[in-house]
Structures are given as C-alpha cells and as structure tokens.
Amino acid sequence: MGKLENINWLQEVEERQDALLEDLFRLIRVRSVREDALASEDAPVGPGPKAALEEFLKMAQEDGFATEQFGPLVGRIEIGEGEKVLGILGHVDVVPEGTGWETDPYEPVIKDGRIYARGSSDDKGPTVGAYFAIKLLRELGVQFNQKIHLIIGTDEESGWMCMDHYSQHAEMPDYGFSPDAQFPIINGEKGNVSAIFHFNSGENTNGTVKLAQFQAGLRANMVPQEAVATVKTDHPEEMMEDFGRYLEGKEISGHVSFDADSLQFEVTGKAAHGSTPEKGHNAGTYLANFLNQYDYDAQSANEFLALAGQTLHEDFEGSQLGVAITDEIMGALSMNVGILQYNLTEGGLINANFRYPKGTDSATIQSAIERALVDQAIQIEMTKAKEPHYVSPEDPLVKTLLDVYHQQTGLEAYEQTIGGGTYGRLMERGVSYGALFPDSIDTMHQANEFLAIKDLLRATAIYAEAIYRLTR
Numbered sequence: 001m002g003k004l005e006n007i008n009w010l011q012e013v014e015e016r017q018d019a020l021l022e023d024l025f026r027l028i029r030v031r032s033v034r035e036d037a038l039a040s041e042d043a044p045v046g047p048g049p050k051a052a053l054e055e056f057l058k059m060a061q062e063d064g065f066a067t068e069q070f071g072p073l074v075g076r077i078e079i080g081e082g083e084k085v086l087g088i089l090g091h092v093d094v095v096p097e098g099t100g101w102e103t104d105p106y107e108p109v110i111k112d113g114r115i116y117a118r119g120s121s122d123d124k125g126p127t128v129g130a131y132f133a134i135k136l137l138r139e140l141g142v143q144f145n146q147k148i149h150l151i152i153g154t155d156e157e158s159g160w161m162c163m164d165h166y167s168q169h170a171e172m173p174d175y176g177f178s179p180d181a182q183f184p185i186i187n188g189e190k191g192n193v194s195a196i197f198h199f200n201s202g203e204n205t206n207g208t209v210k211l212a213q214f215q216a217g218l219r220a221n222m223v224p225q226e227a228v229a230t231v232k233t234d235h236p237e238e239m240m241e242d243f244g245r246y247l248e249g250k251e252i253s254g255h256v257s258f259d260a261d262s263l264q265f266e267v268t269g270k271a272a273h274g275s276t277p278e279k280g281h282n283a284g285t286y287l288a289n290f291l292n293q294y295d296y297d298a299q300s301a302n303e304f305l306a307l308a309g310q311t312l313h314e315d316f317e318g319s320q321l322g323v324a325i326t327d328e329i330m331g332a333l334s335m336n337v338g339i340l341q342y343n344l345t346e347g348g349l350i351n352a353n354f355r356y357p358k359g360t361d362s363a364t365i366q367s368a369i370e371r372a373l374v375d376q377a378i379q380i381e382m383t384k385a386k387e388p389h390y391v392s393p394e395d396p397l398v399k400t401l402l403d404v405y406h407q408q409t410g411l412e413a414y415e416q417t418i419g420g421g422t423y424g425r426l427m428e429r430g431v432s433y434g435a436l437f438p439d440s441i442d443t444m445h446q447a448n449e450f451l452a453i454k455d456l457l458r459a460t461a462i463y464a465e466a467i468y469r470l471t472r
C-alpha cells in the first residue's frame with residue numbers, strides 16, 4: 001500500500017476492536033503486582049510481573065514479531081530497519097489492587113463502555129494500544145525507515161529495576177514516547193524523591209495512652225485508602241465518642257471496636273495516584289490527625305502522630321516542611337504521604353514522596369526538612385532521586401505528536417508537565433503521550449480502575465498515525 005495520509009485511522013482501529021480487546025484481556029488476567037516476599041533470582045520483583053512480560057512477548061511472537069528478552073525484568077518487540085531507533089516504552093506491572101473493588105480486578109468487565117480491571121489504564125491498556133498500532137501498520141503494508149523498539153518493563157510502579165537492567169544490556173532508543181499519562185502530550189516531568197522518616201522505639205513519657213500499632217499505605221506513589229491502628233487506653237468509651245464526632249462532615253468513613261483492653265480504629269479514605277495527592281483522601285494522615293490529640297507513653301508515638309497528623313496532613317505542597325516551590329513552566333511541588341507504619345517494638349516510619357519542578361533538588365529538599373524538624377529526634381533518609389525532565393515544544397518529536405493529536409481530535413494541542421514519572425524521561429528526547437484524554441476520568445491506582453473503550457480506540461488510532469509519520 002502507498003502513502004496513508006488520507007486513511008481514517010480511527011475507523012481502521014474500530015474495525016479491529018474485538019482483536020484489540022482480546023490482546024488486552026489476555027494481559028490483564030495476569031496478576032502482575034510486585035511481591036518482594038516472593039522474589040527470587042529468576043523473578044527479582046516476584047513471579048507476576050515476569051509472567052506478564054513473558055505473556056506479552058509470547059503474544060507478539062504468535063503475531064510474527066521478533067522479540068528479545070533481557071532476563072526476567074524487561075523485553076522488547078522489534079520491527080523496522082534503519083540507523084535511528086524509535087522507542088515506545090510501556091510497563092505491565094501494576095500497583096496492588098487494594099480494597100473496594102466491585103468486580104474481580106484481574107477479570108476484565110465491560111460496563112457502560114468501560115473496561116474495569118487493574119492495569120486497564122495504567123499501563124496495560126495504553127501499552128497494548130501502542131502494540132496494536134504497530135500491528136495495524138504492518139497489516140497495512142507500511143515499510144518503516146527506522147527501527148521501532150516497543151520496550152516492556154516490569155517494575156515501573158516501584159524502583160524501575162527493569163530499566164536499570166535494560167540500560168546495562170542494551171542502548172536506549174534515540175527518541176520516543178511512553179503511553180503512560182495523558183494527551184495532548186507530557187513533555188515535562190517533575191523530579192521524584194522520597195523522604196523516609198524513622199522513629200526509634202523506647203524513651204517513655206508520662207502519657208497514659210499506648211499506640212500499639214499503626215498501618216496505612218501500600219506504595220509511596222499511592223494515596224492510602226485504608227488505615228488501621230490499635231490503641232490501649234483507660235478511657236475507651238471517651239475515645240470512641242471522640243472518634244464518632246471527628247468523622248462528622250469529613251469525606252472519610254471509619255469504625256472503632258473494643259476488644260479486651262484495646263481499641264481498633266479503621267479509616268477508609270480515597271486512593272489516588274501519588275503525583276496528585278489532592279485528588280484522594282489520605283486515610284493514614286486522617287487517622288493520625290485524630291489520634292494526635294492524645295498523650296502517649298512513648299515519645300516515638302507522639303512524634304510519629306504529630307508529624308503524620310499535623311505537619312504532613314493535607315499539606316500537599318510541603319509548606320510546613322519548608323519545601324514548597326513553584327516553577328513557571330513545571331508548576332508546583334507536590335507531596336504524598338504514601339506509607340505509615342508504627343509498632344511498639346520497632347518504632348515507625350513515614351514515607352513522604354515529593355514530585356518537584358525545576359528550581360530545587362533532592363539535597364535542597366532534605367536540607368529544608370532537616371531545618372523544619374531540627375528539634376525532633378527523627379532520622380531522615382532520602383531515596384535516590386529522579387531529576388526533572390523537559391523536552392522543548394520546538395523539538396520535531398513534540399511538534400509531530402501534537403499535530404497528530406490535533407488533526408485526529410480537533411482539540412487544542414498544548415504542552416504539559418506532570419508530577420508522575422514515566423519511562424519517557426529515560427530518553428533525552430522522550431515524552432509521554434496518552435492514553436487518557438482531557439475529558440477522561442483518571443482512575444489510575446484507584447479501586448475500580450477503568451479505561452473507556454472509546455479512549456482506547458482513539459489512543460490506538462493516534463499512536464498508529466504518530467508512529468507512521470515519525471518513521472517515514
């Protein structure tokens with residue numbers, strides 16, 4: 001077939017909808033959550049992500065594509081010839097399902113035009129859309145004048161171990177995109193670093209309440225939906241009544257029960273992606289906020305609850321830690337309190353994750369936190385940082401992707417910066433491109449995650465034309 005400039009890309013995808021969904025459902029059914037307790041040399045992030053990777057590569061092989069697997073962590077699907085390499089970087093690992101699902105998270109359900117399943121929007125749906133776009137182009141007889149590498153990772157939601165491994169064993173593409181965010185384009189990504197606050201056990205006080213246990217959060221990049229705490233007190237009835245009053249008028253729910261000599265508190269908030277903590281209701285900091293009003297018999301408990309429930313609670317820009325900053329292009333720093341843990345014997349920890357723009361860095365953030373907490377016996381550990389990433393809107397890659405988006409949707413095409421980190425930042429000329437649209441509902445990392453079928457079809461059509469134009 002000759003040039004395809006006049007083709008109706010969306011119509012071509014819609015005619016193949018059943019095949020597209022079949023490919024996607026095949027991958028969704030693999031529970032690909034990182035499980036360190038099940039990790040081994042043969043499966044460094046657990047068996048699920050490896051199984052999803054190998055299922056994807058097997059599917060591509062059945063479709064006649066060349067594939068290469070780089071150990072148990074990462075693989076790629078290859079097509080095309082030429083000196084330049086266009087990279088499309090997606091991932092098949094998913095965050096834990098958590099609670100609150102109305103359907104089986106790993107058995108996709110179509111309801112009201114939406115695909116409900118963990119990974120439907122982050123990131124199996126978009127990655128399969130990009131794969132299907134390549135498959136469509138091949139079916140239409142396109143001859144690519146450069147190589148295309150669809151690179152599939154298995155640890156995007158945690159430490160990016162997969163891409164560290166890939167960079168050690170293969171060269172990164174010359175340029176490209178990650179189908180793991182929003183349209184029109186994401187050409188700027190904030191930096192990413194966590195501060196882990198450690199609280200040592202011991203050092204008793206004159207307080208009369210005992211915090212035996214506190215647990216909230218699954219990952220640093222998720223707003224905790226559930227929080228539980230066990231408390232011992234001589235006045236259980238009073239605390240139970242206080243808790244009932246505390247919940248009134250708040251966008252959370254809770255329950256408290258009394259068993260033997262202990263109160264068991266439970267709070268349910270709303271999960272959200274850690275890059276947009278303001279979209280959730282953090283069950284952990286809410287519970288800490290309530291419990292912080294009492295005096296505890298361990299200094300570590302008092303400090304833990306004061307930091308979580310007072311200093312960090314609903315401070316999405318880190319103002320009370322002195323780290324707030326806004327960049328004209330990249331926007332404001334955001335902070336998510338993703339993990340909160342405490343017990344009597346081991347003390348506690350809090351993981352606060354920061355997404356920061358140009359104008360600051362990990363060392364500056366750490367110094368500000370240390371100044372803010374100088375009078376407290378809290379140890380601060382900073383994780384390895386990912387620095388901010390930005391590709392100019394004048395770059396030909398950005399111009400082409402924005403033009404394709406505008407031509408297919410008729411919508412305004414404009415640059416954007418996000419707090420989320422995608423594989424796009426791994427390429428110097430790398431961006432993130434879809435698959436959510438400005439009018440899409442973002443349910444990434446939430447219970448009942450879904451992707452609208454119309455969005456999947458539209459994104460696949462955009463990917464097809466974009467790949468076609470970039471590789472001509």
